Amino acid sequence: MTRSRAMLALALTACLWSVGGVFIKSVEWNPLAIAGARSAIAAATLFVLLGRPRVSFSWPLLxxxxxxxxxxxxxxxxxRLTTAANAVVLQYLAPLHVAILAPKFLGEPTKPRDWAALAVAMAGMALFFWDDVSPDGKLGILLALGSSLAFAGIPLCLRRLGGRGGQTEAVLLGNALLALVCLPFYFQGSPPDMKGVGALMILGVFQTGLAYYIYTRAVQHVRALEAMLIPVIEPILNPVWVFLFIGERPSLHAAIGGLIVLGAAAVQGVLAARGK
Structure with a gap:
């Protein structure tokens, strides 16, 4: 896969991730049960796509x-413990963590244009979610910060695997692990109806399984920071689907913030594809 195709693959990954909000709203079930069931279906999807997974355990894979x-x-x-906007904005501090850690952890330098793209993207993200971010839910805010660190750990560890392979197998294992952790929540409340089951299938097969399959292929051909900065368009695309399917219109400054994020990601992607 060329760098140009890897950039397009990352953009496609972001598009697939972004439909999660629309379909999760269609499932009437415990949120942790939804997360676990989605990951169980995703793990099965990745298993099928891989054909015959070969797991060679190492600390980067784990x-x-x-x-x-x-x-x-x-x-x-x-x-569940803070606003959705808080969770999204804080999770997407992940590129900042990668920018700081990648030079030491992977030997991948963070260039001046990377810092510029990161600053612009973060500013656009803040503008996009300006109305919804709040100081409510301190525990939720801490968990969202933890989520951002874990999110950063994905490309860092996948890149550390290098030529040994096992990138897709690592994500398969992660989804299987989450499916097991969430097992007790499957039995809380009524199970989802057929509409909910259909939404879960879409979430598991496409929004998670196929998306991570594409992501793990692309991450082998780009720097870890690029693997974070391009998918930053995902939370911006989510309200687009909500607008198209539900009719909720974003505010003017949210639209401006979204365009800023999309622009920063596009410029970063073009420069990276050209090897600059």
Whole structure:
């Protein structure tokens, strides 16, 4: 896979991740049960896509698996204990963590243009969620910060695997782990109806399984920070689907913030694809 195709693959990953908000709203069930069931379906999807997974255990593989499970679990829990906007904005501090850690952890330098793109993207994100961010839910805020660290750990550990392979297997293992952790919550409340089951299938197969399959292929051909900065468009795209399918219109400054984030990601992607 060329760097240009890897950038397009990361953008496609962000698009697949972004439909989560629309379909999760269609499932009437415990949020942790939704997260676990989605990951169980995703793990099965990744198993099928891989054909015959070969897991060679190493600390980067286990790190990526634990980071994947922790990221999704902490994010779902954070959204229950603070506002969804808080959880999203704080989770997407992950590129900042990667920018700080990648030079030492991977030997991948953070360039001046990376810091500029990161600053612009974070400013756009803050503007996008300006109306909804609040200081409410301190525990949820702490969990969201933990989610951002776990999110950063995914590309860092996947990149550390390097030529040894096992990137997709690591994410498969992480989803299977989360499915097991959430097992007790499957029996709380009534199970989802057929509409909810259909939404869970879409979430598991496409929004998580296929998305991570594409992501783990792309991350092998880009720097860890690029693997974080391009998908930062995901929370911006989420309200687009909500607008198209539900009719909720974003505010003017949210639209401006979204355009800023999309612009920063696009410029970063083009420069990275050209090897600059």
């Amino acid at each position: 790190g990526a698996a634990v980071s994947t499970a922790a990221c999704m679990l902490l994010f779902v829990t954070a959204t």
